Amino acid sequence: MKPAPFEFRAPVSLDGVLEEMREHGEAARILAGGQSLVPLMNLRMLQPSVLVSINHCKELSYIRAEEDGLVCGALARQWDVEHDQVAIQRCPLLVQALHHVGARSNRNRGTVCGSLAHADPLAELPAVALALDADMIAASSTGRRVVPAREFFVGALENSLRPDEILEAVRFPYAPTGSRSCFIELGNRNHGFAIAGVALEVTFGEDGRCRRARLAVMGGENIAKRASDTEVALAGSIIDEAAAREAGRLTASLVDVAGDFHADAAYRRELVAVLVERALIQVASGAAGRARSI
């Protein structure tokens, strides 16, 4: 399929981009890497009348280690974030998830913010943003606002940006020293869209008990979801096989899953339970990615 016609804008500054969004808003879409957007345009499911490319806005292409987190600009390519030393050291969950995002050639061009704004129910990065309470920096010609991840993701392919806003950057909080994280997903094929996935970060206390667990799960027709009840249940406990299995069972009961021809609802629910259990065991056994303080 060939895409439908559109007008093309390629402003060279953020202000230029925001001006275009102010003018066109509803009818416009931002083009960054295009790895999620263009397939829908080629299949003519999505026919924006104005496409605003940010690829010529050098000021949006940055990965900055700031005081309270790693900030990725709207043009930060997934591959660059995946190989950024600070990200590897201090945001291991983000890097682990990026390994699963599409093919290498998708990650070369796809951006972190693009994947977050697209909010596909089975995309890995929204689950990570929710798990880590990332902050989305929304910019418009009238100013900026910070949207916490739990308020950013509304539903399948839907975020809470206003029509004239763009996702200028995302801030991933650093993982606490000594915390361990892992990202697991499983699909009907060994690489490609998952049926369910788990983003987990656990901070252990000196006594080896779980001081804080941050867990988000993706698995169905809706956007990834934070499993807060499970986090509360895990706090203060030793993560052994029994605790891991119970946490998996509890999380599965929280997630709303729906069946389709890839997998029925019962299977998705059971898979969420198994993946949470295995993620916890992997984190507890120290085999997971370890956050190192610089």
Place this chain on the structure above:
Amino acid sequence: MIAQGHPRSIGKHVPRREDPYLLRGEGRFLDDIAEPKDTLFLSFAMSPHAHARILAIRTDAASALPGVVAVYTAEDMARFVKPIRTVIEIQGYRASSRMVLAQDEVRFVGEHVAVVVAEDPYIAQDAAELIEVDYEPLPAAVRLEEADSESAPLVHEDIPRNVMFEAAFASPDFQAAFESAEMIVSETFRTGRVAGVPLEPRGCLALLDHVADSLLFYTSTQIPHLARTALSEILDFPEPRIRVVTPEVGGGFGTKAQFYTEEVVTAALALNLRRPIKWVQDRREELLTSIHARDHIYRLEAAIDGEGRIKALRTDLTTNAGAYSSYPFGCTLEATGGARMIVGPYDIRNYAFHTRAIATHTCPSGAYRGVAQPSCFMAIEGLMDRIGRKLGIDPATVRQRNLIRSEQLPYTNVLGVRYDTGSYEECLRRALERVDYWNFRKRQAEARDDDEVLRGIGICCFTEVAGAGSGGWRVRGLTKVPGFDSASIKVEPTGKVTLLVSQAAAGQGHLTTFAQVLADYLGVKVEDVFVSEGDTATAPYGTNTFASRGAVAAGGAVIKAAQSLRQKIARIAAFLLDVDVERVELTESKAIDKENPEKSVDFRQVAQIAYSMTSVALPQGESFGLEVVEMYDPPLATWPNAVHAVVVAVDRRTAKVSIEKYVVVHDSGRLINPMIVDGQIHGGIVQGIGEALMEQIVYDEDGQMLNANLLDYLMPMALDVPQIDISHIETPSIDALGGFKGVGEGGVIGAVPAVTNAVADALARTGANINRLPLRPSYLLREMRRRQLAVDGDRK
């Protein structure tokens, strides 16, 4: 008879001469052909309904779009195109004809309703979306299980209960044998609908030669000659003025061995508008409209003795024909194929089948690699395992007791089909050895019940129908499929050899393998042979490329032509060497005097004489030129056979299947190029792994396809494929020239049953009965849980 003393080329791993230009990206596939500046492009409007009456089609908005030249509906096309009608002369078949665009009624989602002709493919698609069609949705017959019931909506008014084809057979004393047996083992098997999905979608380019008023038609096809004849009949345009040229083809697998409506529309509009027309299909259209396959239900009953031998077998087969009978193989090929091939390598003396092809409001089915054999062997090999489980005999032993023994060959099976040679027992013995079968069974017995991983082993012993000659097609009623293939050999004046064959490769390496055959049988250096095929203006007429026939039919034609041309070359060489013709031997592009080999003339010298280009005249009575064309009709069929043995591990908690070991012992008779044979087996196996584990074209109950994209129609990628251990046994055919048997479809035929049996074996401990495809984790876990609930129920 091979030229003695000639360094054999047949049997060698000769790297392919096709590779260099493909590796530089210089292969010209259909859409790579530089079309003329004034070429127009097509885009089709497709039905969103599985079954609906067309009330009105408004094309004015589309026609008005700048860049659009014309918009046609079925009524417009009827002026210059006849419907496609698939003729199959077999008892029980009801022909259905199909207009190139839906007329009055649409019968499957994606069926073409109108076509836009525009100056640019983007604009053509814009316009296709402006075509407004008023439909009156009608009830659709979609599920195969219900499509032939009394109340089911009819796909074609004149085909009662949608039964497009029905046939039955019973061997003479079947009933007596069936009733006298000690025990009956029965099972129902359901295989999932899949598609060939070649990486290059279909497409064609029609060019007009105004002067000669002839049509030059490029199309991504496996059947150039059959397509040319069909085009001539449907367009009522003289066949001599049609030239079909096959470009590089990006995979076929049977999908491109059909003749499609879009090919007719492209050619018809070029003739009508007197302008070049190009149509390139996109992936969504390809999944919606290229033939599907394997949507089958098998009900098997085997009457067995205490030892597990099948005394009598009954097959009830229902296949989903889709909305129309595809051209040229129609809807009967899967129905007859599944019912006839299922006896495979087993000594089953009493057999009965009832088989049917049922029309539904879905895309037409057709001949995809293996044609029903992957499904029918999944059924019979699943039954063999169940016989073993019922009697407590190991499935391998059950097979050993049922296999045709080598001393029975040549063997005529219960359907009167002759297996000339084979290695059924030897392939099984070696496969069991290479997969370390008995040790696996030992380890499996020791495995604990609460293991996180369940392991299983699956076997498939099978025969593959290949290289079918005219007799084989006639017996199936496919009289429009000739059966012979042909080869034209020309030793050119410079001594080089031009070989033209009636084939059209899609990656099988024909230019290399046929050169190897000619080199050995003509005594010419393989590098002096230049092969070409796929162009009906040069290649002689033939049946073309499908059903594993290339090596047998075209290979045989090359041998026949070489044997007749050798005589003439030897005579002229004898004249030049002034020796008796018996003393002449052709080898390495030279004719030598056997008695003193240093005395020789090369092919160039012989050719110069034959083309009267030297001072010496051609000897008395000899004709000019060195050219011959031979047609070769293979036997009814050749019968490669193989055994696949597969070990899988299934995660008990997620039901994810991983293949740990894959062993193949294959007998394709005499191998021309073992490297290419292994490549065919690898590709077939991985298509089989996809068909078993993840591939399915999904229609909902309203006949809507839910996965016309590659994110939802899953096929294996590199991470889903195990190491594959292939070893060969070469038992040459005694019926087919050259002893070749063919290999194109063996990989997929063996893989589907072997992987399915391995998974079923792994889960047998949980009580799950695995008998339907694909084996998605969701289905496997549900089956494991079903039995566990029952067990929990009992325990409470």
Place this chain on the structure above:
Amino acid sequence: MSQATSLRKTDVTLTINGKSYTRQVEPRRLLVDFIRHDVGLKATHIGCEHGVCGACTVRIDGRTARSCLHFAVAVQGAEIETLEGLSADGRLAGLQKAFHDAHGLQCGYCTPGVLLTAEEFLSENPEPSEQEIRAALSNNLCRCTGYVNIVKAIANAARDRDKTTADPAGESRK
């Protein structure tokens, strides 16, 4: 081209394989169509147009990318490379020979995309394990070869490449 569409057309200049091409195209013109039909470089193939199969893989600014997921107008100023360019200057010679020797291709439709993917992978992973090769290839669809000989060809190319490019200081190895 008809008068109507020319209204919406703009001049797009791309550098492909080191050469600059300017064509008048609509903004929606996919990069793969610009390369194939507007410039005439036909080695890059279309298999799906929704970013799954990898047949359309090219390099943008030195990195592999799917040319069916980019609009030509949006990659102006970037360095585009296709199989024709990489093949011409010999950079792929080792891989091409390995694919030929190991029968790593049958119909050849996926081959351009596979070669570019393999070249990027090998340049960063000189001594890959078989599993790493399979992971690198896990988004290039091939329907003919079952990937067996593709993986073997890449492993062979890595081994041979290792001999030629390994310098004593071992910098070339990461």
Place this chain on the structure above:
Amino acid sequence: MNFAGEHLIRSPKHAVWDAINDPDVLRDAIPGCQELHKKSDTEFDAVVQVKVGPLKAKFKGSVRLEDIQQPHRCAIVGEGQGGVAGFAKGNAQVELIESQGATLIRYNVHAAIGGKLAQIGSRVVQGVATRLTLQFFENLVARIEPGDAGEPGPV
């Protein structure tokens, strides 16, 4: 796609029944409904704009009330042509049950999509259909309950 659910509405059964048959109420309840004209007591022409993130599709079609057993039960049947995107149809079996002066509205919905929407977006569209159904019944509840029910809680 099938899903079910129920809502308690703090108003009497006959008021809920009247609301379900009132085009003005339906127009407010159906998410993205731009037009709803009465063709007969039980049939309305409708134009509904479905917006899911970047995906927008405008459906022209009809809403019908069928198997009416006043005031207990009826089926709300909607069908719409989405032009190129394909078509959508939904059938909501609705049952009203009196309970202490309030009404429990119980629904069982079967929704189906057709054409390109089904072929390409089935994974995403399923979630959308579920959410639009929930929204419909929440809008209905908000529209029917007397003012003092206050703002509908955060979704």
